[in-house]
Amino acid sequence: MPMNSAHPDVLxxxxxxxxxxxxxxxxxxxxxxxxxxxxxxxxxxxxxxxALVALPLVLPPTVLGFYLLLLFSPQYLPGQIWQEATGQQLxxxxxxxxxxxxxxxxxxxxxxxxxxxxxxxxxxxxAAAMLGASAFDRFFTIVLPITKASxxxxxxxxxxxxxxxxxxxxxxxxxxxxxTRVLSIALFDHVEAFDYAQAHIISISLVISSLVLxxxxxxxxxxxxxxxxxxxxxxxxxxS
Amino acid sequence: xxxxxxxxxxxxxxxxxxxxxxxxLTGITGIFGHSGSGKSTLLKVIAGLEKHxxxxxxxxxxxxADLLLxxxxxxxxxxxxxxxxxxxxxxxxxxxxxxxxxxxxxxxRRKNTLVNKPLDFDEIIALTKLxxxxxxxxxxLSGGEQxxxxxxxxxxxxxxxxxxxxxxxxLDDKNKILMLTLLTKVQKQLNLPMLYVSHSLAEIQQLxxxxxxxxxxxxxxYGDIHQVIHQLTTNxxxxxxxxxxxxxxxxxxEYGLTSLALGEQQILMPFNRQVESDANANTNVxxxxxxxxxxxxxxxxSESSIVNHLQGTITSFEPCQSQVLLTVNCSGQDFFVDITxxxxxxxxxxxxxxxxxxxxxxSVRTLR
Numbered sequence: 001m002p003m004n005s006a007h008p009d010v011l012x013x014x015x016x017x018x019x020x021x022x023x024x025x026x027x028x029x030x031x032x033x034x035x036x037x038x039x040x041x042x043x044x045x046x047x048x049x050x051a052l053v054a055l056p057l058v059l060p061p062t063v064l065g066f067y068l069l070l071l072f073s074p075q076y077l078p079g080q081i082w083q084e085a086t087g088q089q090l091x092x093x094x095x096x097x098x099x100x101x102x103x104x105x106x107x108x109x110x111x112x113x114x115x116x117x118x119x120x121x122x123x124x125x126x127a128a129a130m131l132g133a134s135a136f137d138r139f140f141t142i143v144l145p146i147t148k149a150s151x152x153x154x155x156x157x158x159x160x161x162x163x164x165x166x167x168x169x170x171x172x173x174x175x176x177x178x179x180t181r182v183l184s185i186a187l188f189d190h191v192e193a194f195d196y197a198q199a200h201i202i203s204i205s206l207v208i209s210s211l212v213l214x215x216x217x218x219x220x221x222x223x224x225x226x227x228x229x230x231x232x233x234x235x236x237x238x239x240s
Numbered sequence: 241x242x243x244x245x246x247x248x249x250x251x252x253x254x255x256x257x258x259x260x261x262x263x264x265l266t267g268i269t270g271i272f273g274h275s276g277s278g279k280s281t282l283l284k285v286i287a288g289l290e291k292h293x294x295x296x297x298x299x300x301x302x303x304x305a306d307l308l309l310x311x312x313x314x315x316x317x318x319x320x321x322x323x324x325x326x327x328x329x330x331x332x333x334x335x336x337x338x339x340x341x342x343x344x345x346x347x348x349r350r351k352n353t354l355v356n357k358p359l360d361f362d363e364i365i366a367l368t369k370l371x372x373x374x375x376x377x378x379x380x381l382s383g384g385e386q387x388x389x390x391x392x393x394x395x396x397x398x399x400x401x402x403x404x405x406x407x408x409x410x411l412d413d414k415n416k417i418l419m420l421t422l423l424t425k426v427q428k429q430l431n432l433p434m435l436y437v438s439h440s441l442a443e444i445q446q447l448x449x450x451x452x453x454x455x456x457x458x459x460x461x462y463g464d465i466h467q468v469i470h471q472l473t474t475n476x477x478x479x480x481x482x483x484x485x486x487x488x489x490x491x492x493x494e495y496g497l498t499s500l501a502l503g504e505q506q507i508l509m510p511f512n513r514q515v516e517s518d519a520n521a522n523t524n525v526x527x528x529x530x531x532x533x534x535x536x537x538x539x540x541x542s543e544s545s546i547v548n549h550l551q552g553t554i555t556s557f558e559p560c561q562s563q564v565l566l567t568v569n570c571s572g573q574d575f576f577v578d579i580t581x582x583x584x585x586x587x588x589x590x591x592x593x594x595x596x597x598x599x600x601x602x603s604v605r606t607l608r
Contacts, residue, residue, distance in 0.1 A: 126289055127332035129319040131397045132349035137320075141345075145336045 012186035035113035065171025097173040116150035248295035265433035270444030273454035288319035325399030331390035346397030384415030480531030503571025509604035531576040533603035
C-alpha cells in the first residue's frame with residue numbers, strides 16, 4: 001500500500017516511529033560520550049554543561065522550538081549552510097524535527113548514563129587496564145556489560161519522550177503529512193475538528209504503549225539478585 | 241639483571257612525592273611507610289595510573305632500556321602497554337564475569353606472546369588453590385578467595401613486574417598467612433619480580449629481600465631487608481627489633497619446638513607448621529625478636545626455664561632516656577637488646593664486653 005493512500009493516522013504513526021527511532025540512535029551516539037565526559041569531568045565548567053543538558057526538562061518546548069525555528073530558517077547561518085549543502089530548506093522538514101527531538105530528549109539519555117558511569121567508578125577500569133585492555137576494549141568488555149540496564153533505560157526513555165513530544169515539532173515541523181505530522185499533532189487536529197472518536201483511539205494507544213514501555217524500564221531497573229552489583233571500593237582516593 | 245630506574249616528582253595539593261632511585265628487580269622488594277608517605281602513589285606512578293607525573297621512568301633489563309615515562313619528551317606509555325601487573329587492596333574482580341572469566345581476561349590480553357609460551361593455566365590455578373572456584377560468581381567468594389583470584393588473574397597476564405598494593409590489608413590473620421606463603425611460592429616458581437607495598441613491617445619482613453622506606457614522599461632507606469630494619473632500629477624509627485633469616489636445623493616435634501642454626505649456636509622457636517610443610521631442613525625462616533624481649537646476663541644461665549641463651553659481645557651502647565639500646569654480636573649476627581639504664585649500671589656493661597643474651601622461644605616471632 002503506497003504511503004499517501006494510507007490512513008492519515010497510520011501515516012502519522014509511521015512518521016512518529018521513524019522520528020523516534022532515528023532520534024534514539026543519534027541520542028545514543030551523542031549521549032554516551034557526553035555522559036562519559038560529564039562523569040569523568042572534575043572542573044567547575046561541569047555544572048554549566050549539566051545545566052545546559054538539563055534545560056529541556058524545565059523549558060517550555062515552544063521556547064526551544066522558537067529558537068530552533070529561527071536558526072533553521074534560511075535567514076540564519078545554520079539554516080543557510082543546510083540549504084546550500086542539501087538543496088532543501090531545513091525548517092518544516094523531517095530532519096528539523098529529528099534535530100529538535102535530539103536536543104529535547106538529550107537529558108533523558110545523558111542523565112541515566114552519567115549516573116551509571118559515575119557509579120561504576122575507575123576501580124574496575126584501572127584493573128582492566130593493568131591486565132592489558134585498551135580504552136575501547138574496556139568500554140565493550142567492562143563498561144557496557146555492567147551498565148547494560150542503564151543503556152536500555154536511556155534508550156527507552158529517549159524513545160518514549162520523543163514519541164510524546166508536541167511543542168517543538170509543532171514549532172519547527174509544521175504539520176506536513178508523511179513528513180512532520182506525528183501522532184501528537186494528529187491528535188491535536190482531531191480535537192480541533194471535534195473528532196473525539198479518532199482522538200480517543202490515538203490517546204488510549206499512546207497511554208497504553210507508554211505504560212507498557214515504562215513498566216518494562218522499571219522492571220529492568222528493579223534491584224534483583226541476578227544482576228551483579230558493583231563491589232564498592234574500600235578506599236580509592238587515598239595516597240598511601 | 242633488570243632494574244627500574246625512577247626519577248619522578250608528583251605534586252598534589254599538600255603533598256610532594258620526589259623519588260630518585262634505581263630499584264633492583266629481583267625477588268620481592270618491600271615498600272614500607274606510614275599512611276600518607278606516598279607509597280601507593282609511587283606504585284601508581286610505576287603502573288601508569290597516576291596523572292601529572294614529572295620525570296623519567298625506565299625499566300632496564302639485560303637486553304634493552306624500556307622508557308615508560310619521559311615528561312620532557314611528552315612520552316607516557318599507557319598502563320595497558322606497560323606489561324606491569326597490579327594487585328589492589330580491594331581485589332577489583334569484574335562482577336559480571338565468573339572466576340574463570342576473570343582469570344582469562346588477563347591471559348587473553350597478555351603481551352609477551354611471542355617470546356615465551358604462555359603460563360599453564362591449570363598450574364597457576366593449582367598453585368593458587370582455585371580449582372574448585374572456577375565456575376563461581378565472584379560475589380560468592382570470601383575475601384581471601386577474592387584476593388587469590390586477583391593474584392592469579394594478575395599473574396596469568398604474565399607481567400614482567402608485579403605490583404602489590406597492601407594486598408593483605410582486608411584479610412583476617414589466617415588468610416594473611418595463606419597469602420604470604422602463596423606469594424613466596426609464586427615468586428620462587430615464576431621468578432617474577434615484585435614490589436610489595438605495606439604499612440606492616442612484619443608482613444614485609446616475612447617476604448621481601450629488599451626494603452625501601454618512604455617518609456613524606458621521599459626515600460629514607462633502601463637496601464637489604466635485615467640491614468634496613470637494623471638501621472631503622474638504631475635510628476629509633478621503629479620499635480627496636482632484630483630481623484633474622486635463619487636455616488632450620490631440626491624439628492623437636494615432641495617439645496613443640498623448631499631449632500634454627502646461628503653459627504655454632506642455636507635458637508629455639510615455637511614449632512613452625514609452615515616450615516615443616518615446606519619439608520626438608522635447610523629451609524629459611526624469617527623471624528623477628530623484639531629488643532624488649534631479650535635480657536642480658538654476665539654468666540651462662542644453667543638453671544633457667546628460658547631456652548635461648550647466646551654468647552656474644554656488646555658492640556654498641558646507646559643510652560636512650562631511662563633505657564639503653566645494646567647491640568650484641570652473637571656468631572656474627574647483631575641482636576638488639578633494650579634494658580633499663582639501671583640494669584646497665586648494675587651490671588657495669590661496656591662495649592667489647594662478653595655477655596650472654598637470653599630470650600624465650602615464644603619471643604621468636606614469625607607471621608606464619
